[in-house]
Amino acid sequence: MRAGKAEASGEKSLPGAAAADAKPMRRIKVTLSYDGTDFHGWQIQPGLPTIQEAVERVVAEIEGAPVRVTGSGRTDAGVHALAQVAAFSLRNPIPTDNLRRAMNRLLPAEIRILAAEETAPEFHPMRDAIAKTYEYRIFRAEVCPPFERRYLHHYPYPLNVDRMAEAAPLFEGEHDFTSFAASDKSDELGRSKVRAIFSSSIECFADRIVYRVRGGGFLKHMVRNIAGTLIEAGKENLGVKELTVLLRGDAGVKAGPTVPPNGLFLIGVEY
Amino acid sequence: MRAGKAEASGEKSLPGAAAADAKPMRRIKVTLSYDGTDFHGWQIQPGLPTIQEAVERVVAEIEGAPVRVTGSGRTDAGVHALAQVAAFSLRNPIPTDNLRRAMNRLLPAEIRILAAEETAPEFHPMRDAIAKTYEYRIFRAEVCPPFERRYLHHYPYPLNVDRMAEAAPLFEGEHDFTSFAASDKSDELGRSKVRAIFSSSIECFADRIVYRVRGGGFLKHMVRNIAGTLIEAGKENLGVKELTVLLRGDAGVKAGPTVPPNGLFLIGVEY
Numbered sequence: 001m002r003a004g005k006a007e008a009s010g011e012k013s014l015p016g017a018a019a020a021d022a023k024p025m026r027r028i029k030v031t032l033s034y035d036g037t038d039f040h041g042w043q044i045q046p047g048l049p050t051i052q053e054a055v056e057r058v059v060a061e062i063e064g065a066p067v068r069v070t071g072s073g074r075t076d077a078g079v080h081a082l083a084q085v086a087a088f089s090l091r092n093p094i095p096t097d098n099l100r101r102a103m104n105r106l107l108p109a110e111i112r113i114l115a116a117e118e119t120a121p122e123f124h125p126m127r128d129a130i131a132k133t134y135e136y137r138i139f140r141a142e143v144c145p146p147f148e149r150r151y152l153h154h155y156p157y158p159l160n161v162d163r164m165a166e167a168a169p170l171f172e173g174e175h176d177f178t179s180f181a182a183s184d185k186s187d188e189l190g191r192s193k194v195r196a197i198f199s200s201s202i203e204c205f206a207d208r209i210v211y212r213v214r215g216g217g218f219l220k221h222m223v224r225n226i227a228g229t230l231i232e233a234g235k236e237n238l239g240v241k242e243l244t245v246l247l248r249g250d251a252g253v254k255a256g257p258t259v260p261p262n263g264l265f266l267i268g269v270e271y
Numbered sequence: 272m273r274a275g276k277a278e279a280s281g282e283k284s285l286p287g288a289a290a291a292d293a294k295p296m297r298r299i300k301v302t303l304s305y306d307g308t309d310f311h312g313w314q315i316q317p318g319l320p321t322i323q324e325a326v327e328r329v330v331a332e333i334e335g336a337p338v339r340v341t342g343s344g345r346t347d348a349g350v351h352a353l354a355q356v357a358a359f360s361l362r363n364p365i366p367t368d369n370l371r372r373a374m375n376r377l378l379p380a381e382i383r384i385l386a387a388e389e390t391a392p393e394f395h396p397m398r399d400a401i402a403k404t405y406e407y408r409i410f411r412a413e414v415c416p417p418f419e420r421r422y423l424h425h426y427p428y429p430l431n432v433d434r435m436a437e438a439a440p441l442f443e444g445e446h447d448f449t450s451f452a453a454s455d456k457s458d459e460l461g462r463s464k465v466r467a468i469f470s471s472s473i474e475c476f477a478d479r480i481v482y483r484v485r486g487g488g489f490l491k492h493m494v495r496n497i498a499g500t501l502i503e504a505g506k507e508n509l510g511v512k513e514l515t516v517l518l519r520g521d522a523g524v525k526a527g528p529t530v531p532p533n534g535l536f537l538i539g540v541e542y
Contacts, residue, residue: 104414146304149306
């Protein structure tokens with residue numbers, strides 16, 4: 001039964017989704033890339049264009065019934081993905097290669113399905129993820145190329161990149177990221193803000209700085225707040241001592257500013 | 272006198288531009304890059320966003336009076352420029368480096384002034400150009416990266432690239448490009464359609480095909496019609512014999528289709 005499966009995988013069932021059908025339910029995992037510039041993030045919001053809504057719409061069109069599409073996590077408004085992972089359950093027996101092609105035909109060019117495969121019925125893209133990697137891309141030259149303005153944070157001011165490169169690995173390990181969590185109420189109140197970061201590093205290529213971070217999970221705005229903090233380190237406004245205090249998780253201490261979403265890319269999700 | 276200078280350089284004077292002022296008139300040459308996706312081309316059109324209109328608006332704001340900005344040539348709606356050249360006359364004594372910065376502050380991020388310099392009073396970016404280079408970029412893989420969809424012509428169908436590479440140099444030399452001119456009436460009727468092409472070649476990088484052409488001048492839609500014809504050669508719909516007929520300039524013979532503007536870049540203008 002569709003309703004039972006939806007409950008088992010922690011998804012809300014959608015009205016109309018319980019129609020009895022003899023075809024077996026298949027669990028589909030898709031890898032997708034998107035330009036988040038013109039979307040209000042991953043998660044469905046009434047009346048606003050979101051990635052999840054666009055993907056659910058085309059899967060529903062293929063299935064002929066409403067389908068809940070679950071992502072590995074939310075990305076904020078304006079954030080991009082090189083390889084986000086999502087999953088949904090389908091009765092339509094369409095081969096996965098044809099499904100990928102049909103989805104790309106129906107989706108706007110800003111969202112592309114890179115791969116589609118059949119997976120275990122219990123696969124859950126958020127709960128089963130063991131690591132995620134993000135990149136935050138900063139462009140330092142005075143003039144930002146117009147063709148990349150949507151995909152870079154333009155910061156044409158002095159930065160001590162050595163200080164940033166020194167500071168980045170301090171985030172590795174298990175820390176209480178309270179100081180790096182979004183201050184709005186949408187964040188899970190009362191829940192632990194301890195997260196494990198597996199790697200955290202800065203790379204420079206000419207006028208470009210790329211901050212790359214791989215971790216078990218991230219709080220809302222966490223990567224953008226870390227990137228903003230690393231820029232503060234590059235401005236020599238804070239050093240190792242101040243960063244150590246920030247990583248203690250004292251509720252009263254706030255990290256650097258949340259930098260703009262356009263520089264942020266979800267690079268991949270590991271299972 | 273402003274009016275006299277404007278006449279001498281073949282520009283129409285603008286209302287209000289003749290205000291007497293003791294400061295000498297300077298001729299400014301700017302090199303600019305733009306993402307043409309959201310513009311209706313270079314040339315001013317009433318009620319539509321164009322590059323020329325956007326640049327004239329910011330120069331007028333800096334000058335405190337209307338200023339005519341002349342380009343090296345029109346680019347069509349949706350066509351991009353890595354390095355377009357334009358010129359205008361200014362009484363404001365602002366240093367050119369500050370002028371460039373002020374223009375970039377006022378312009379939308381889709382248009383960037385890469386360089387500004389003072390030039391000879393008689394400099395005319397269209398009449399003085401000796402060569403222009405364009406690139407037409409084709410992407411062949413099945414899935415077009417969402418971050419490049421505005422800057423590539425996505426053509427995920429079989430192409431014989433060797434045939435295209437063979438055909439491209441046939442355009443070199445002086446030819447009557449009647450078969451490659453836009454068929455609409457906006458093209459200069461009755462004028463010669465003979466143009467000189469200095470180089471014309473195809474390069475391949477993995478899933479990308481780049482057609483690069485350098486010539487003394489181009490008719491409306493000419494590069495896109497050549498690119499469309501090269502794609503027809505790649506589809507093995509026409510060969511050297513048919514191309515030779517097209518390059519004879521018979522009015523009744525039409526070249527391949529005009530391919531979409533998003534793959535086209537004005538790469539540079541030589542003086």
